[in-house]
Every structure is written in structure tokens, then in C-alpha cells.
Amino acid sequence: MPIDIETFESSGEDRLTAGGETNAERVMHFLATNPDKAFTQSEIRDSTGVKAGSISVVLSRLEDRDLVRHKGNYWALGSSDDIAAYADTLESTRAANDRFGEEDMDEWLEHAVEDEDHE
Template sequence: MSIDIEEFEERTSAELEEPSNAERVLRFLFENRDKAWKASTIADRSNVNENSISAVLNRLKEQELVRHKGSYWAITDDTERLRRAHQFHRTIQRFNELYGEEDRDEWIEASERADE
């Protein structure tokens, strides 16, 4: 896929990033919050690989951002939790733009040095 050079020049790196699978799923479920969906339909409608959808949904369930009953999934009804999660995500994106992304390996090394 390509974009025209004007869009490339005018947009920030964050604006050019593709949304994550979790973001796609949450967006789809939020936009269709009046229904519960089967995982395969969520995968199809949110453009997430069907082999990945179970892991994505289970992570979102652990974070209490989606609900699960039988073979159906729906967005949480805790709108405050959704708002806070979205706000946190935007804050992290902004920090990454300002200061660069964190390096997990550097954090592990620093933690190990601190334990010595």
C-alpha cells in the first residue's frame, strides 16, 4: 500500500501508524455497542486475522474492556473504564512522539543493575 507524498510530508508518524488489532477490535465493538458478536465476525469486520482474534479478545477481557458470554463478545458497559483506557493510550502515544518509544530490553537491564 502507498500514500501520496503530500500526505507523507504533512502527517506525523503517529498519524501514519496502522491501528493495532486491539484498537481495531475496540473501535468495531464500540461502534456496534448495541450488539454482541462472535469472534469470527469481529475478526472479519475489524480486519484482524482470525488466527489472532482469540488472543486479542482474551487480552481485552483481562483488561475488562470487553465482555464475554458463551460464544459472543461485546464492548464493556463501563464507559469510564473505556475513556480512561483511551486517554492512557493517547498519552503513551504522545510521550512516544516527544521522547521516543521505550526499549523493553533497556528497562530489563536497568532493573537488573538496580537489583545488584
């Protein structure tokens, strides 16, 4: 699918490289294509290409968001309602990034208002 030249110019190479999914997206995609199975961390790691040092953190964060379930040594896709909300948020974020470009955190922080109550 083609992209507009503004997106081409403003996006980093990692965003424009095929397979530029995040580790969480890779894990979610893998589990979503196997919703009737549960896998060990090593099976998920081997199937997604997520590095050994990252897979535990990725799965834990997904579990904190109720996107995956965990019992013993096994991990499975979370509930359908949570997955639908995740997919909607992901698609909305991608659409906004495609239309307006990705946010630059350093630029955002330059204009952020400091909260005096939390200093």
C-alpha cells in the same frame, strides 16, 4: 497529520504505516463504533482483519481488562468507565511516544536493576 523528523527517524516502519494499529486497538475501535451490538469472534475477526489465530487471545486479554464483555459466543464493548480509562491511557501513551519516542525494551533491560529477592 505531520510528524516531527525525530519521530520519523526513531520510529519503525510499522509505526509509521497507515493502519498501524494493534489488534486490540482494531477490536476496540470496531466495538466502540457498534456499542449497541454483540458479535461472534468470527464477525469481529472479519470486520477488523485480525488473524484467526489471534482473535481469541486479543478478546480474552481485553476481557481480563474489563474492556469487553463475553456471553456464550458473543462479545460486546465493556462498561463506559473502563473504556474511558483505556482511551485516556492509550492517548497518554501515544502523546509520550510522539514526544519522546517509543521505548526500546532491549535498551531498557540493559539499564534495569535486578531484584535480588526474585531471582
